[in-house]
Amino acid sequence: MRRSKDNIYAMCNLDDEERRMKRKKQTIGMALLVLITLLVITIVCIIQNIQDMQRAKEFSGQLVQYQEQKKQELEAQQREEEKRVAEEKARQEKIAEVSEEAKHNIETIYRSETKRAFLTFDDGPSIVTPTILQVLKEKNVKATFFMLGSNVQKLPETVKQVYAEGHYIANHGYSHVYSAIYASPQSVLDEYNQTNQAIQTAIGEPEFNSHLFRFPGGYAGGKYAAIKQQAKDVLQQNAIYHVDWNCLTGDAETSTPTPEYTMNRLQATSAGKNSLVILMHDAQAKKVTADMLPQIIDYLAGQGYEFKTFYDIF
Ligand SMILES: [Zn+2]
Numbered sequence: 001m002r003r004s005k006d007n008i009y010a011m012c013n014l015d016d017e018e019r020r021m022k023r024k025k026q027t028i029g030m031a032l033l034v035l036i037t038l039l040v041i042t043i044v045c046i047i048q049n050i051q052d053m054q055r056a057k058e059f060s061g062q063l064v065q066y067q068e069q070k071k072q073e074l075e076a077q078q079r080e081e082e083k084r085v086a087e088e089k090a091r092q093e094k095i096a097e098v099s100e101e102a103k104h105n106i107e108t109i110y111r112s113e114t115k116r117a118f119l120t121f122d123d124g125p126s127i128v129t130p131t132i133l134q135v136l137k138e139k140n141v142k143a144t145f146f147m148l149g150s151n152v153q154k155l156p157e158t159v160k161q162v163y164a165e166g167h168y169i170a171n172h173g174y175s176h177v178y179s180a181i182y183a184s185p186q187s188v189l190d191e192y193n194q195t196n197q198a199i200q201t202a203i204g205e206p207e208f209n210s211h212l213f214r215f216p217g218g219y220a221g222g223k224y225a226a227i228k229q230q231a232k233d234v235l236q237q238n239a240i241y242h243v244d245w246n247c248l249t250g251d252a253e254t255s256t257p258t259p260e261y262t263m264n265r266l267q268a269t270s271a272g273k274n275s276l277v278i279l280m281h282d283a284q285a286k287k288v289t290a291d292m293l294p295q296i297i298d299y300l301a302g303q304g305y306e307f308k309t310f311y312d313i314f
Contacts (some may be wrong), residue, residue: 023205039228097239110277113308114306115305116305117305120143120279121280128282128290135293142307143168144169145282147172147195147199148173149194149195150176160204167309171199171212173188173213174191177218178216185227185233188234189234192213215231247270251288263295266278
């Protein structure tokens, strides 16, 4: 009996032991589960942190790049502004070179108290120019030559001679091709500058600027009237003034003008005028002008005209 009682105790103890063991296992299992969960969470957090850091690094890299780009843009803008200011200053200085008196003189070119005549030759220089220079020298008269840049480059020695002998060199553009020079107001200025540079090179004076332009075909009217009008403003903004003519010998009106024709045109277009700006040409085909020049000068002198150049204006 006692034995069986002991057995029951033993059995109970065993159950207790098993339960304890089971609880222990459960506890350990739970603890492990919690531990693993914590571990997983920690690892996920670490990965997320690393990713966040990488993103932050990338972002700060991009930010630095953006800031650098902005800085460069700003510097470029600043340089552009400085360049513009310098150009504007140079332009203003150039404008200041032409005095108010000179501007007034050019505006009133066709008016004068006394009789005066400006002999002007367009489209040269050419092989005819030295003959004209010879006549001018013999007659002791100074004239004004509206040169084409394209011809200046062909005959730089003649340009040099014109300048050295005291004549005024003015500007007639580069190409004399209407569709080119009148493509836009800016192309008129471009041709002026191109020609001015060619003259500078020919005469060896890097500062040379005639400030005087004659529109090929004349300023007024024609197919390109609107462009010319706008070009006039563009030129004036660059201290360049234009002059046409109010008298001519008709050397461009017919291919072979006779001496009579020349003198008739001169008389007709000069009649009743005190201030003459006389259009002639020293292009290659205008030999008649060179031949007629002594007579032209004598006629004008006989009428009481005093010869002037644009040196007297500027
Ligand atoms: Zn011309």
